Amino acid sequence: MYDKFFIQQLKQHGYKITPQRRAIIEALAEAPLAPKASEIWEKVRQKYPDISPDTVYRNLTLMVDLGMVQQIYLRSKETSRFEVNVPHHHHLVCLKCGCYYCLEGCLVNEQNLKAAKRRGFTVIGHALELYGYCMSCKEGRKEGLR
Amino acid sequence: MYDKFFIQQLKQHGYKITPQRRAIIEALAEAPLAPKASEIWEKVRQKYPDISPDTVYRNLTLMVDLGMVQQIYLRSKETSRFEVNVPHHHHLVCLKCGCYYCLEGCLVNEQNLKAAKRRGFTVIGHALELYGYCMSCKEGRKEGLR
DNA sequence: ATCCTAAATAAGTTTATTCTTATTTAAGAT
DNA sequence: ATCTTAAATAAGAATAAACTTATTTAGGAT
16 A cells, blocks of 8 residues: 555645545545546545635645646546556557557656756656557547548 | 648548648748647638637647647646647646746657567557746745746 | 734635537539 | 538537645644
8 A cells, every 4th residue: 555655745745634535535546547537536425525626636646746646637538547556657548539558667868867957857747648549449540540 | 831741641641631731831931930739720710700619620630640649738827828830849848837948859768669569559640848947937946836 | 822923714706618409501423 | 513521620618637825734943
């Protein structure tokens, strides 16, 4: 369980531990692979019916910014999804149906991290999405785009 | 001028050439580096006061999907920006102020393109964003996140 | 235990973007 | 030139996400 690790991380960065935050972290732990924000919200509402969606969004974004959670941008096809407890990696996203596949490893090379450093830019995370067409969408490609 | 190239590309893919599309392409050509959708809309409205924002979004997205235009996702800090007529590259995006820097070249390696192929996935584009803090935002990092 | 204060929250508003539907139109065929 | 039809559009509704502000609260200090 990474619940404790998450709490510790937040504390370490000076953030307060609220019941809502605990619940969100718990929901992430129980959730299926890569839930949507709305799914987290639904789950948390079972315990805290009055929690606002804003609180869910705010905390998910915070955890993404802290590198504890990975956000998958699925373009406009689908709302973002959030991954926890998986090694850092990237995704293939289908432009037609919005489905995605996980890629192994990470494509960011040293050169660019150095370039960032030279500019005085501190990199704390990154995201790469490859866009294209999955097998089942390939035939109808042109129709798909429209 | 890449106006003609854009028109040709759209025709080649079977899309119709409407006055609105011409105007959007023209606006992109005249626009400053990496305009926002709203800026394109404003420019196009000078000629077509009745054009809907939807038409602008729809066509920008289409051109991104066709690889003619690059979209820069600036997270929630800022709305997306659109680049044309520049070699393919990636960006550094500041989590605090939303500013960005262009990186040289492209970080996608052969391995992953092959992995995509093996899955029957056709890659037609990709985007990589590195997230972190620019020089001037670095000090106030913790405050910035909140 | 109480107090203090910055941070977190809920509620409601706002915004950017997308979707739905009825209407219009580009462009190929006649 | 006219006809045809799928595609594109405008308008308005819907949605996800973020912002604003007043209230509450976590957690450190007393």
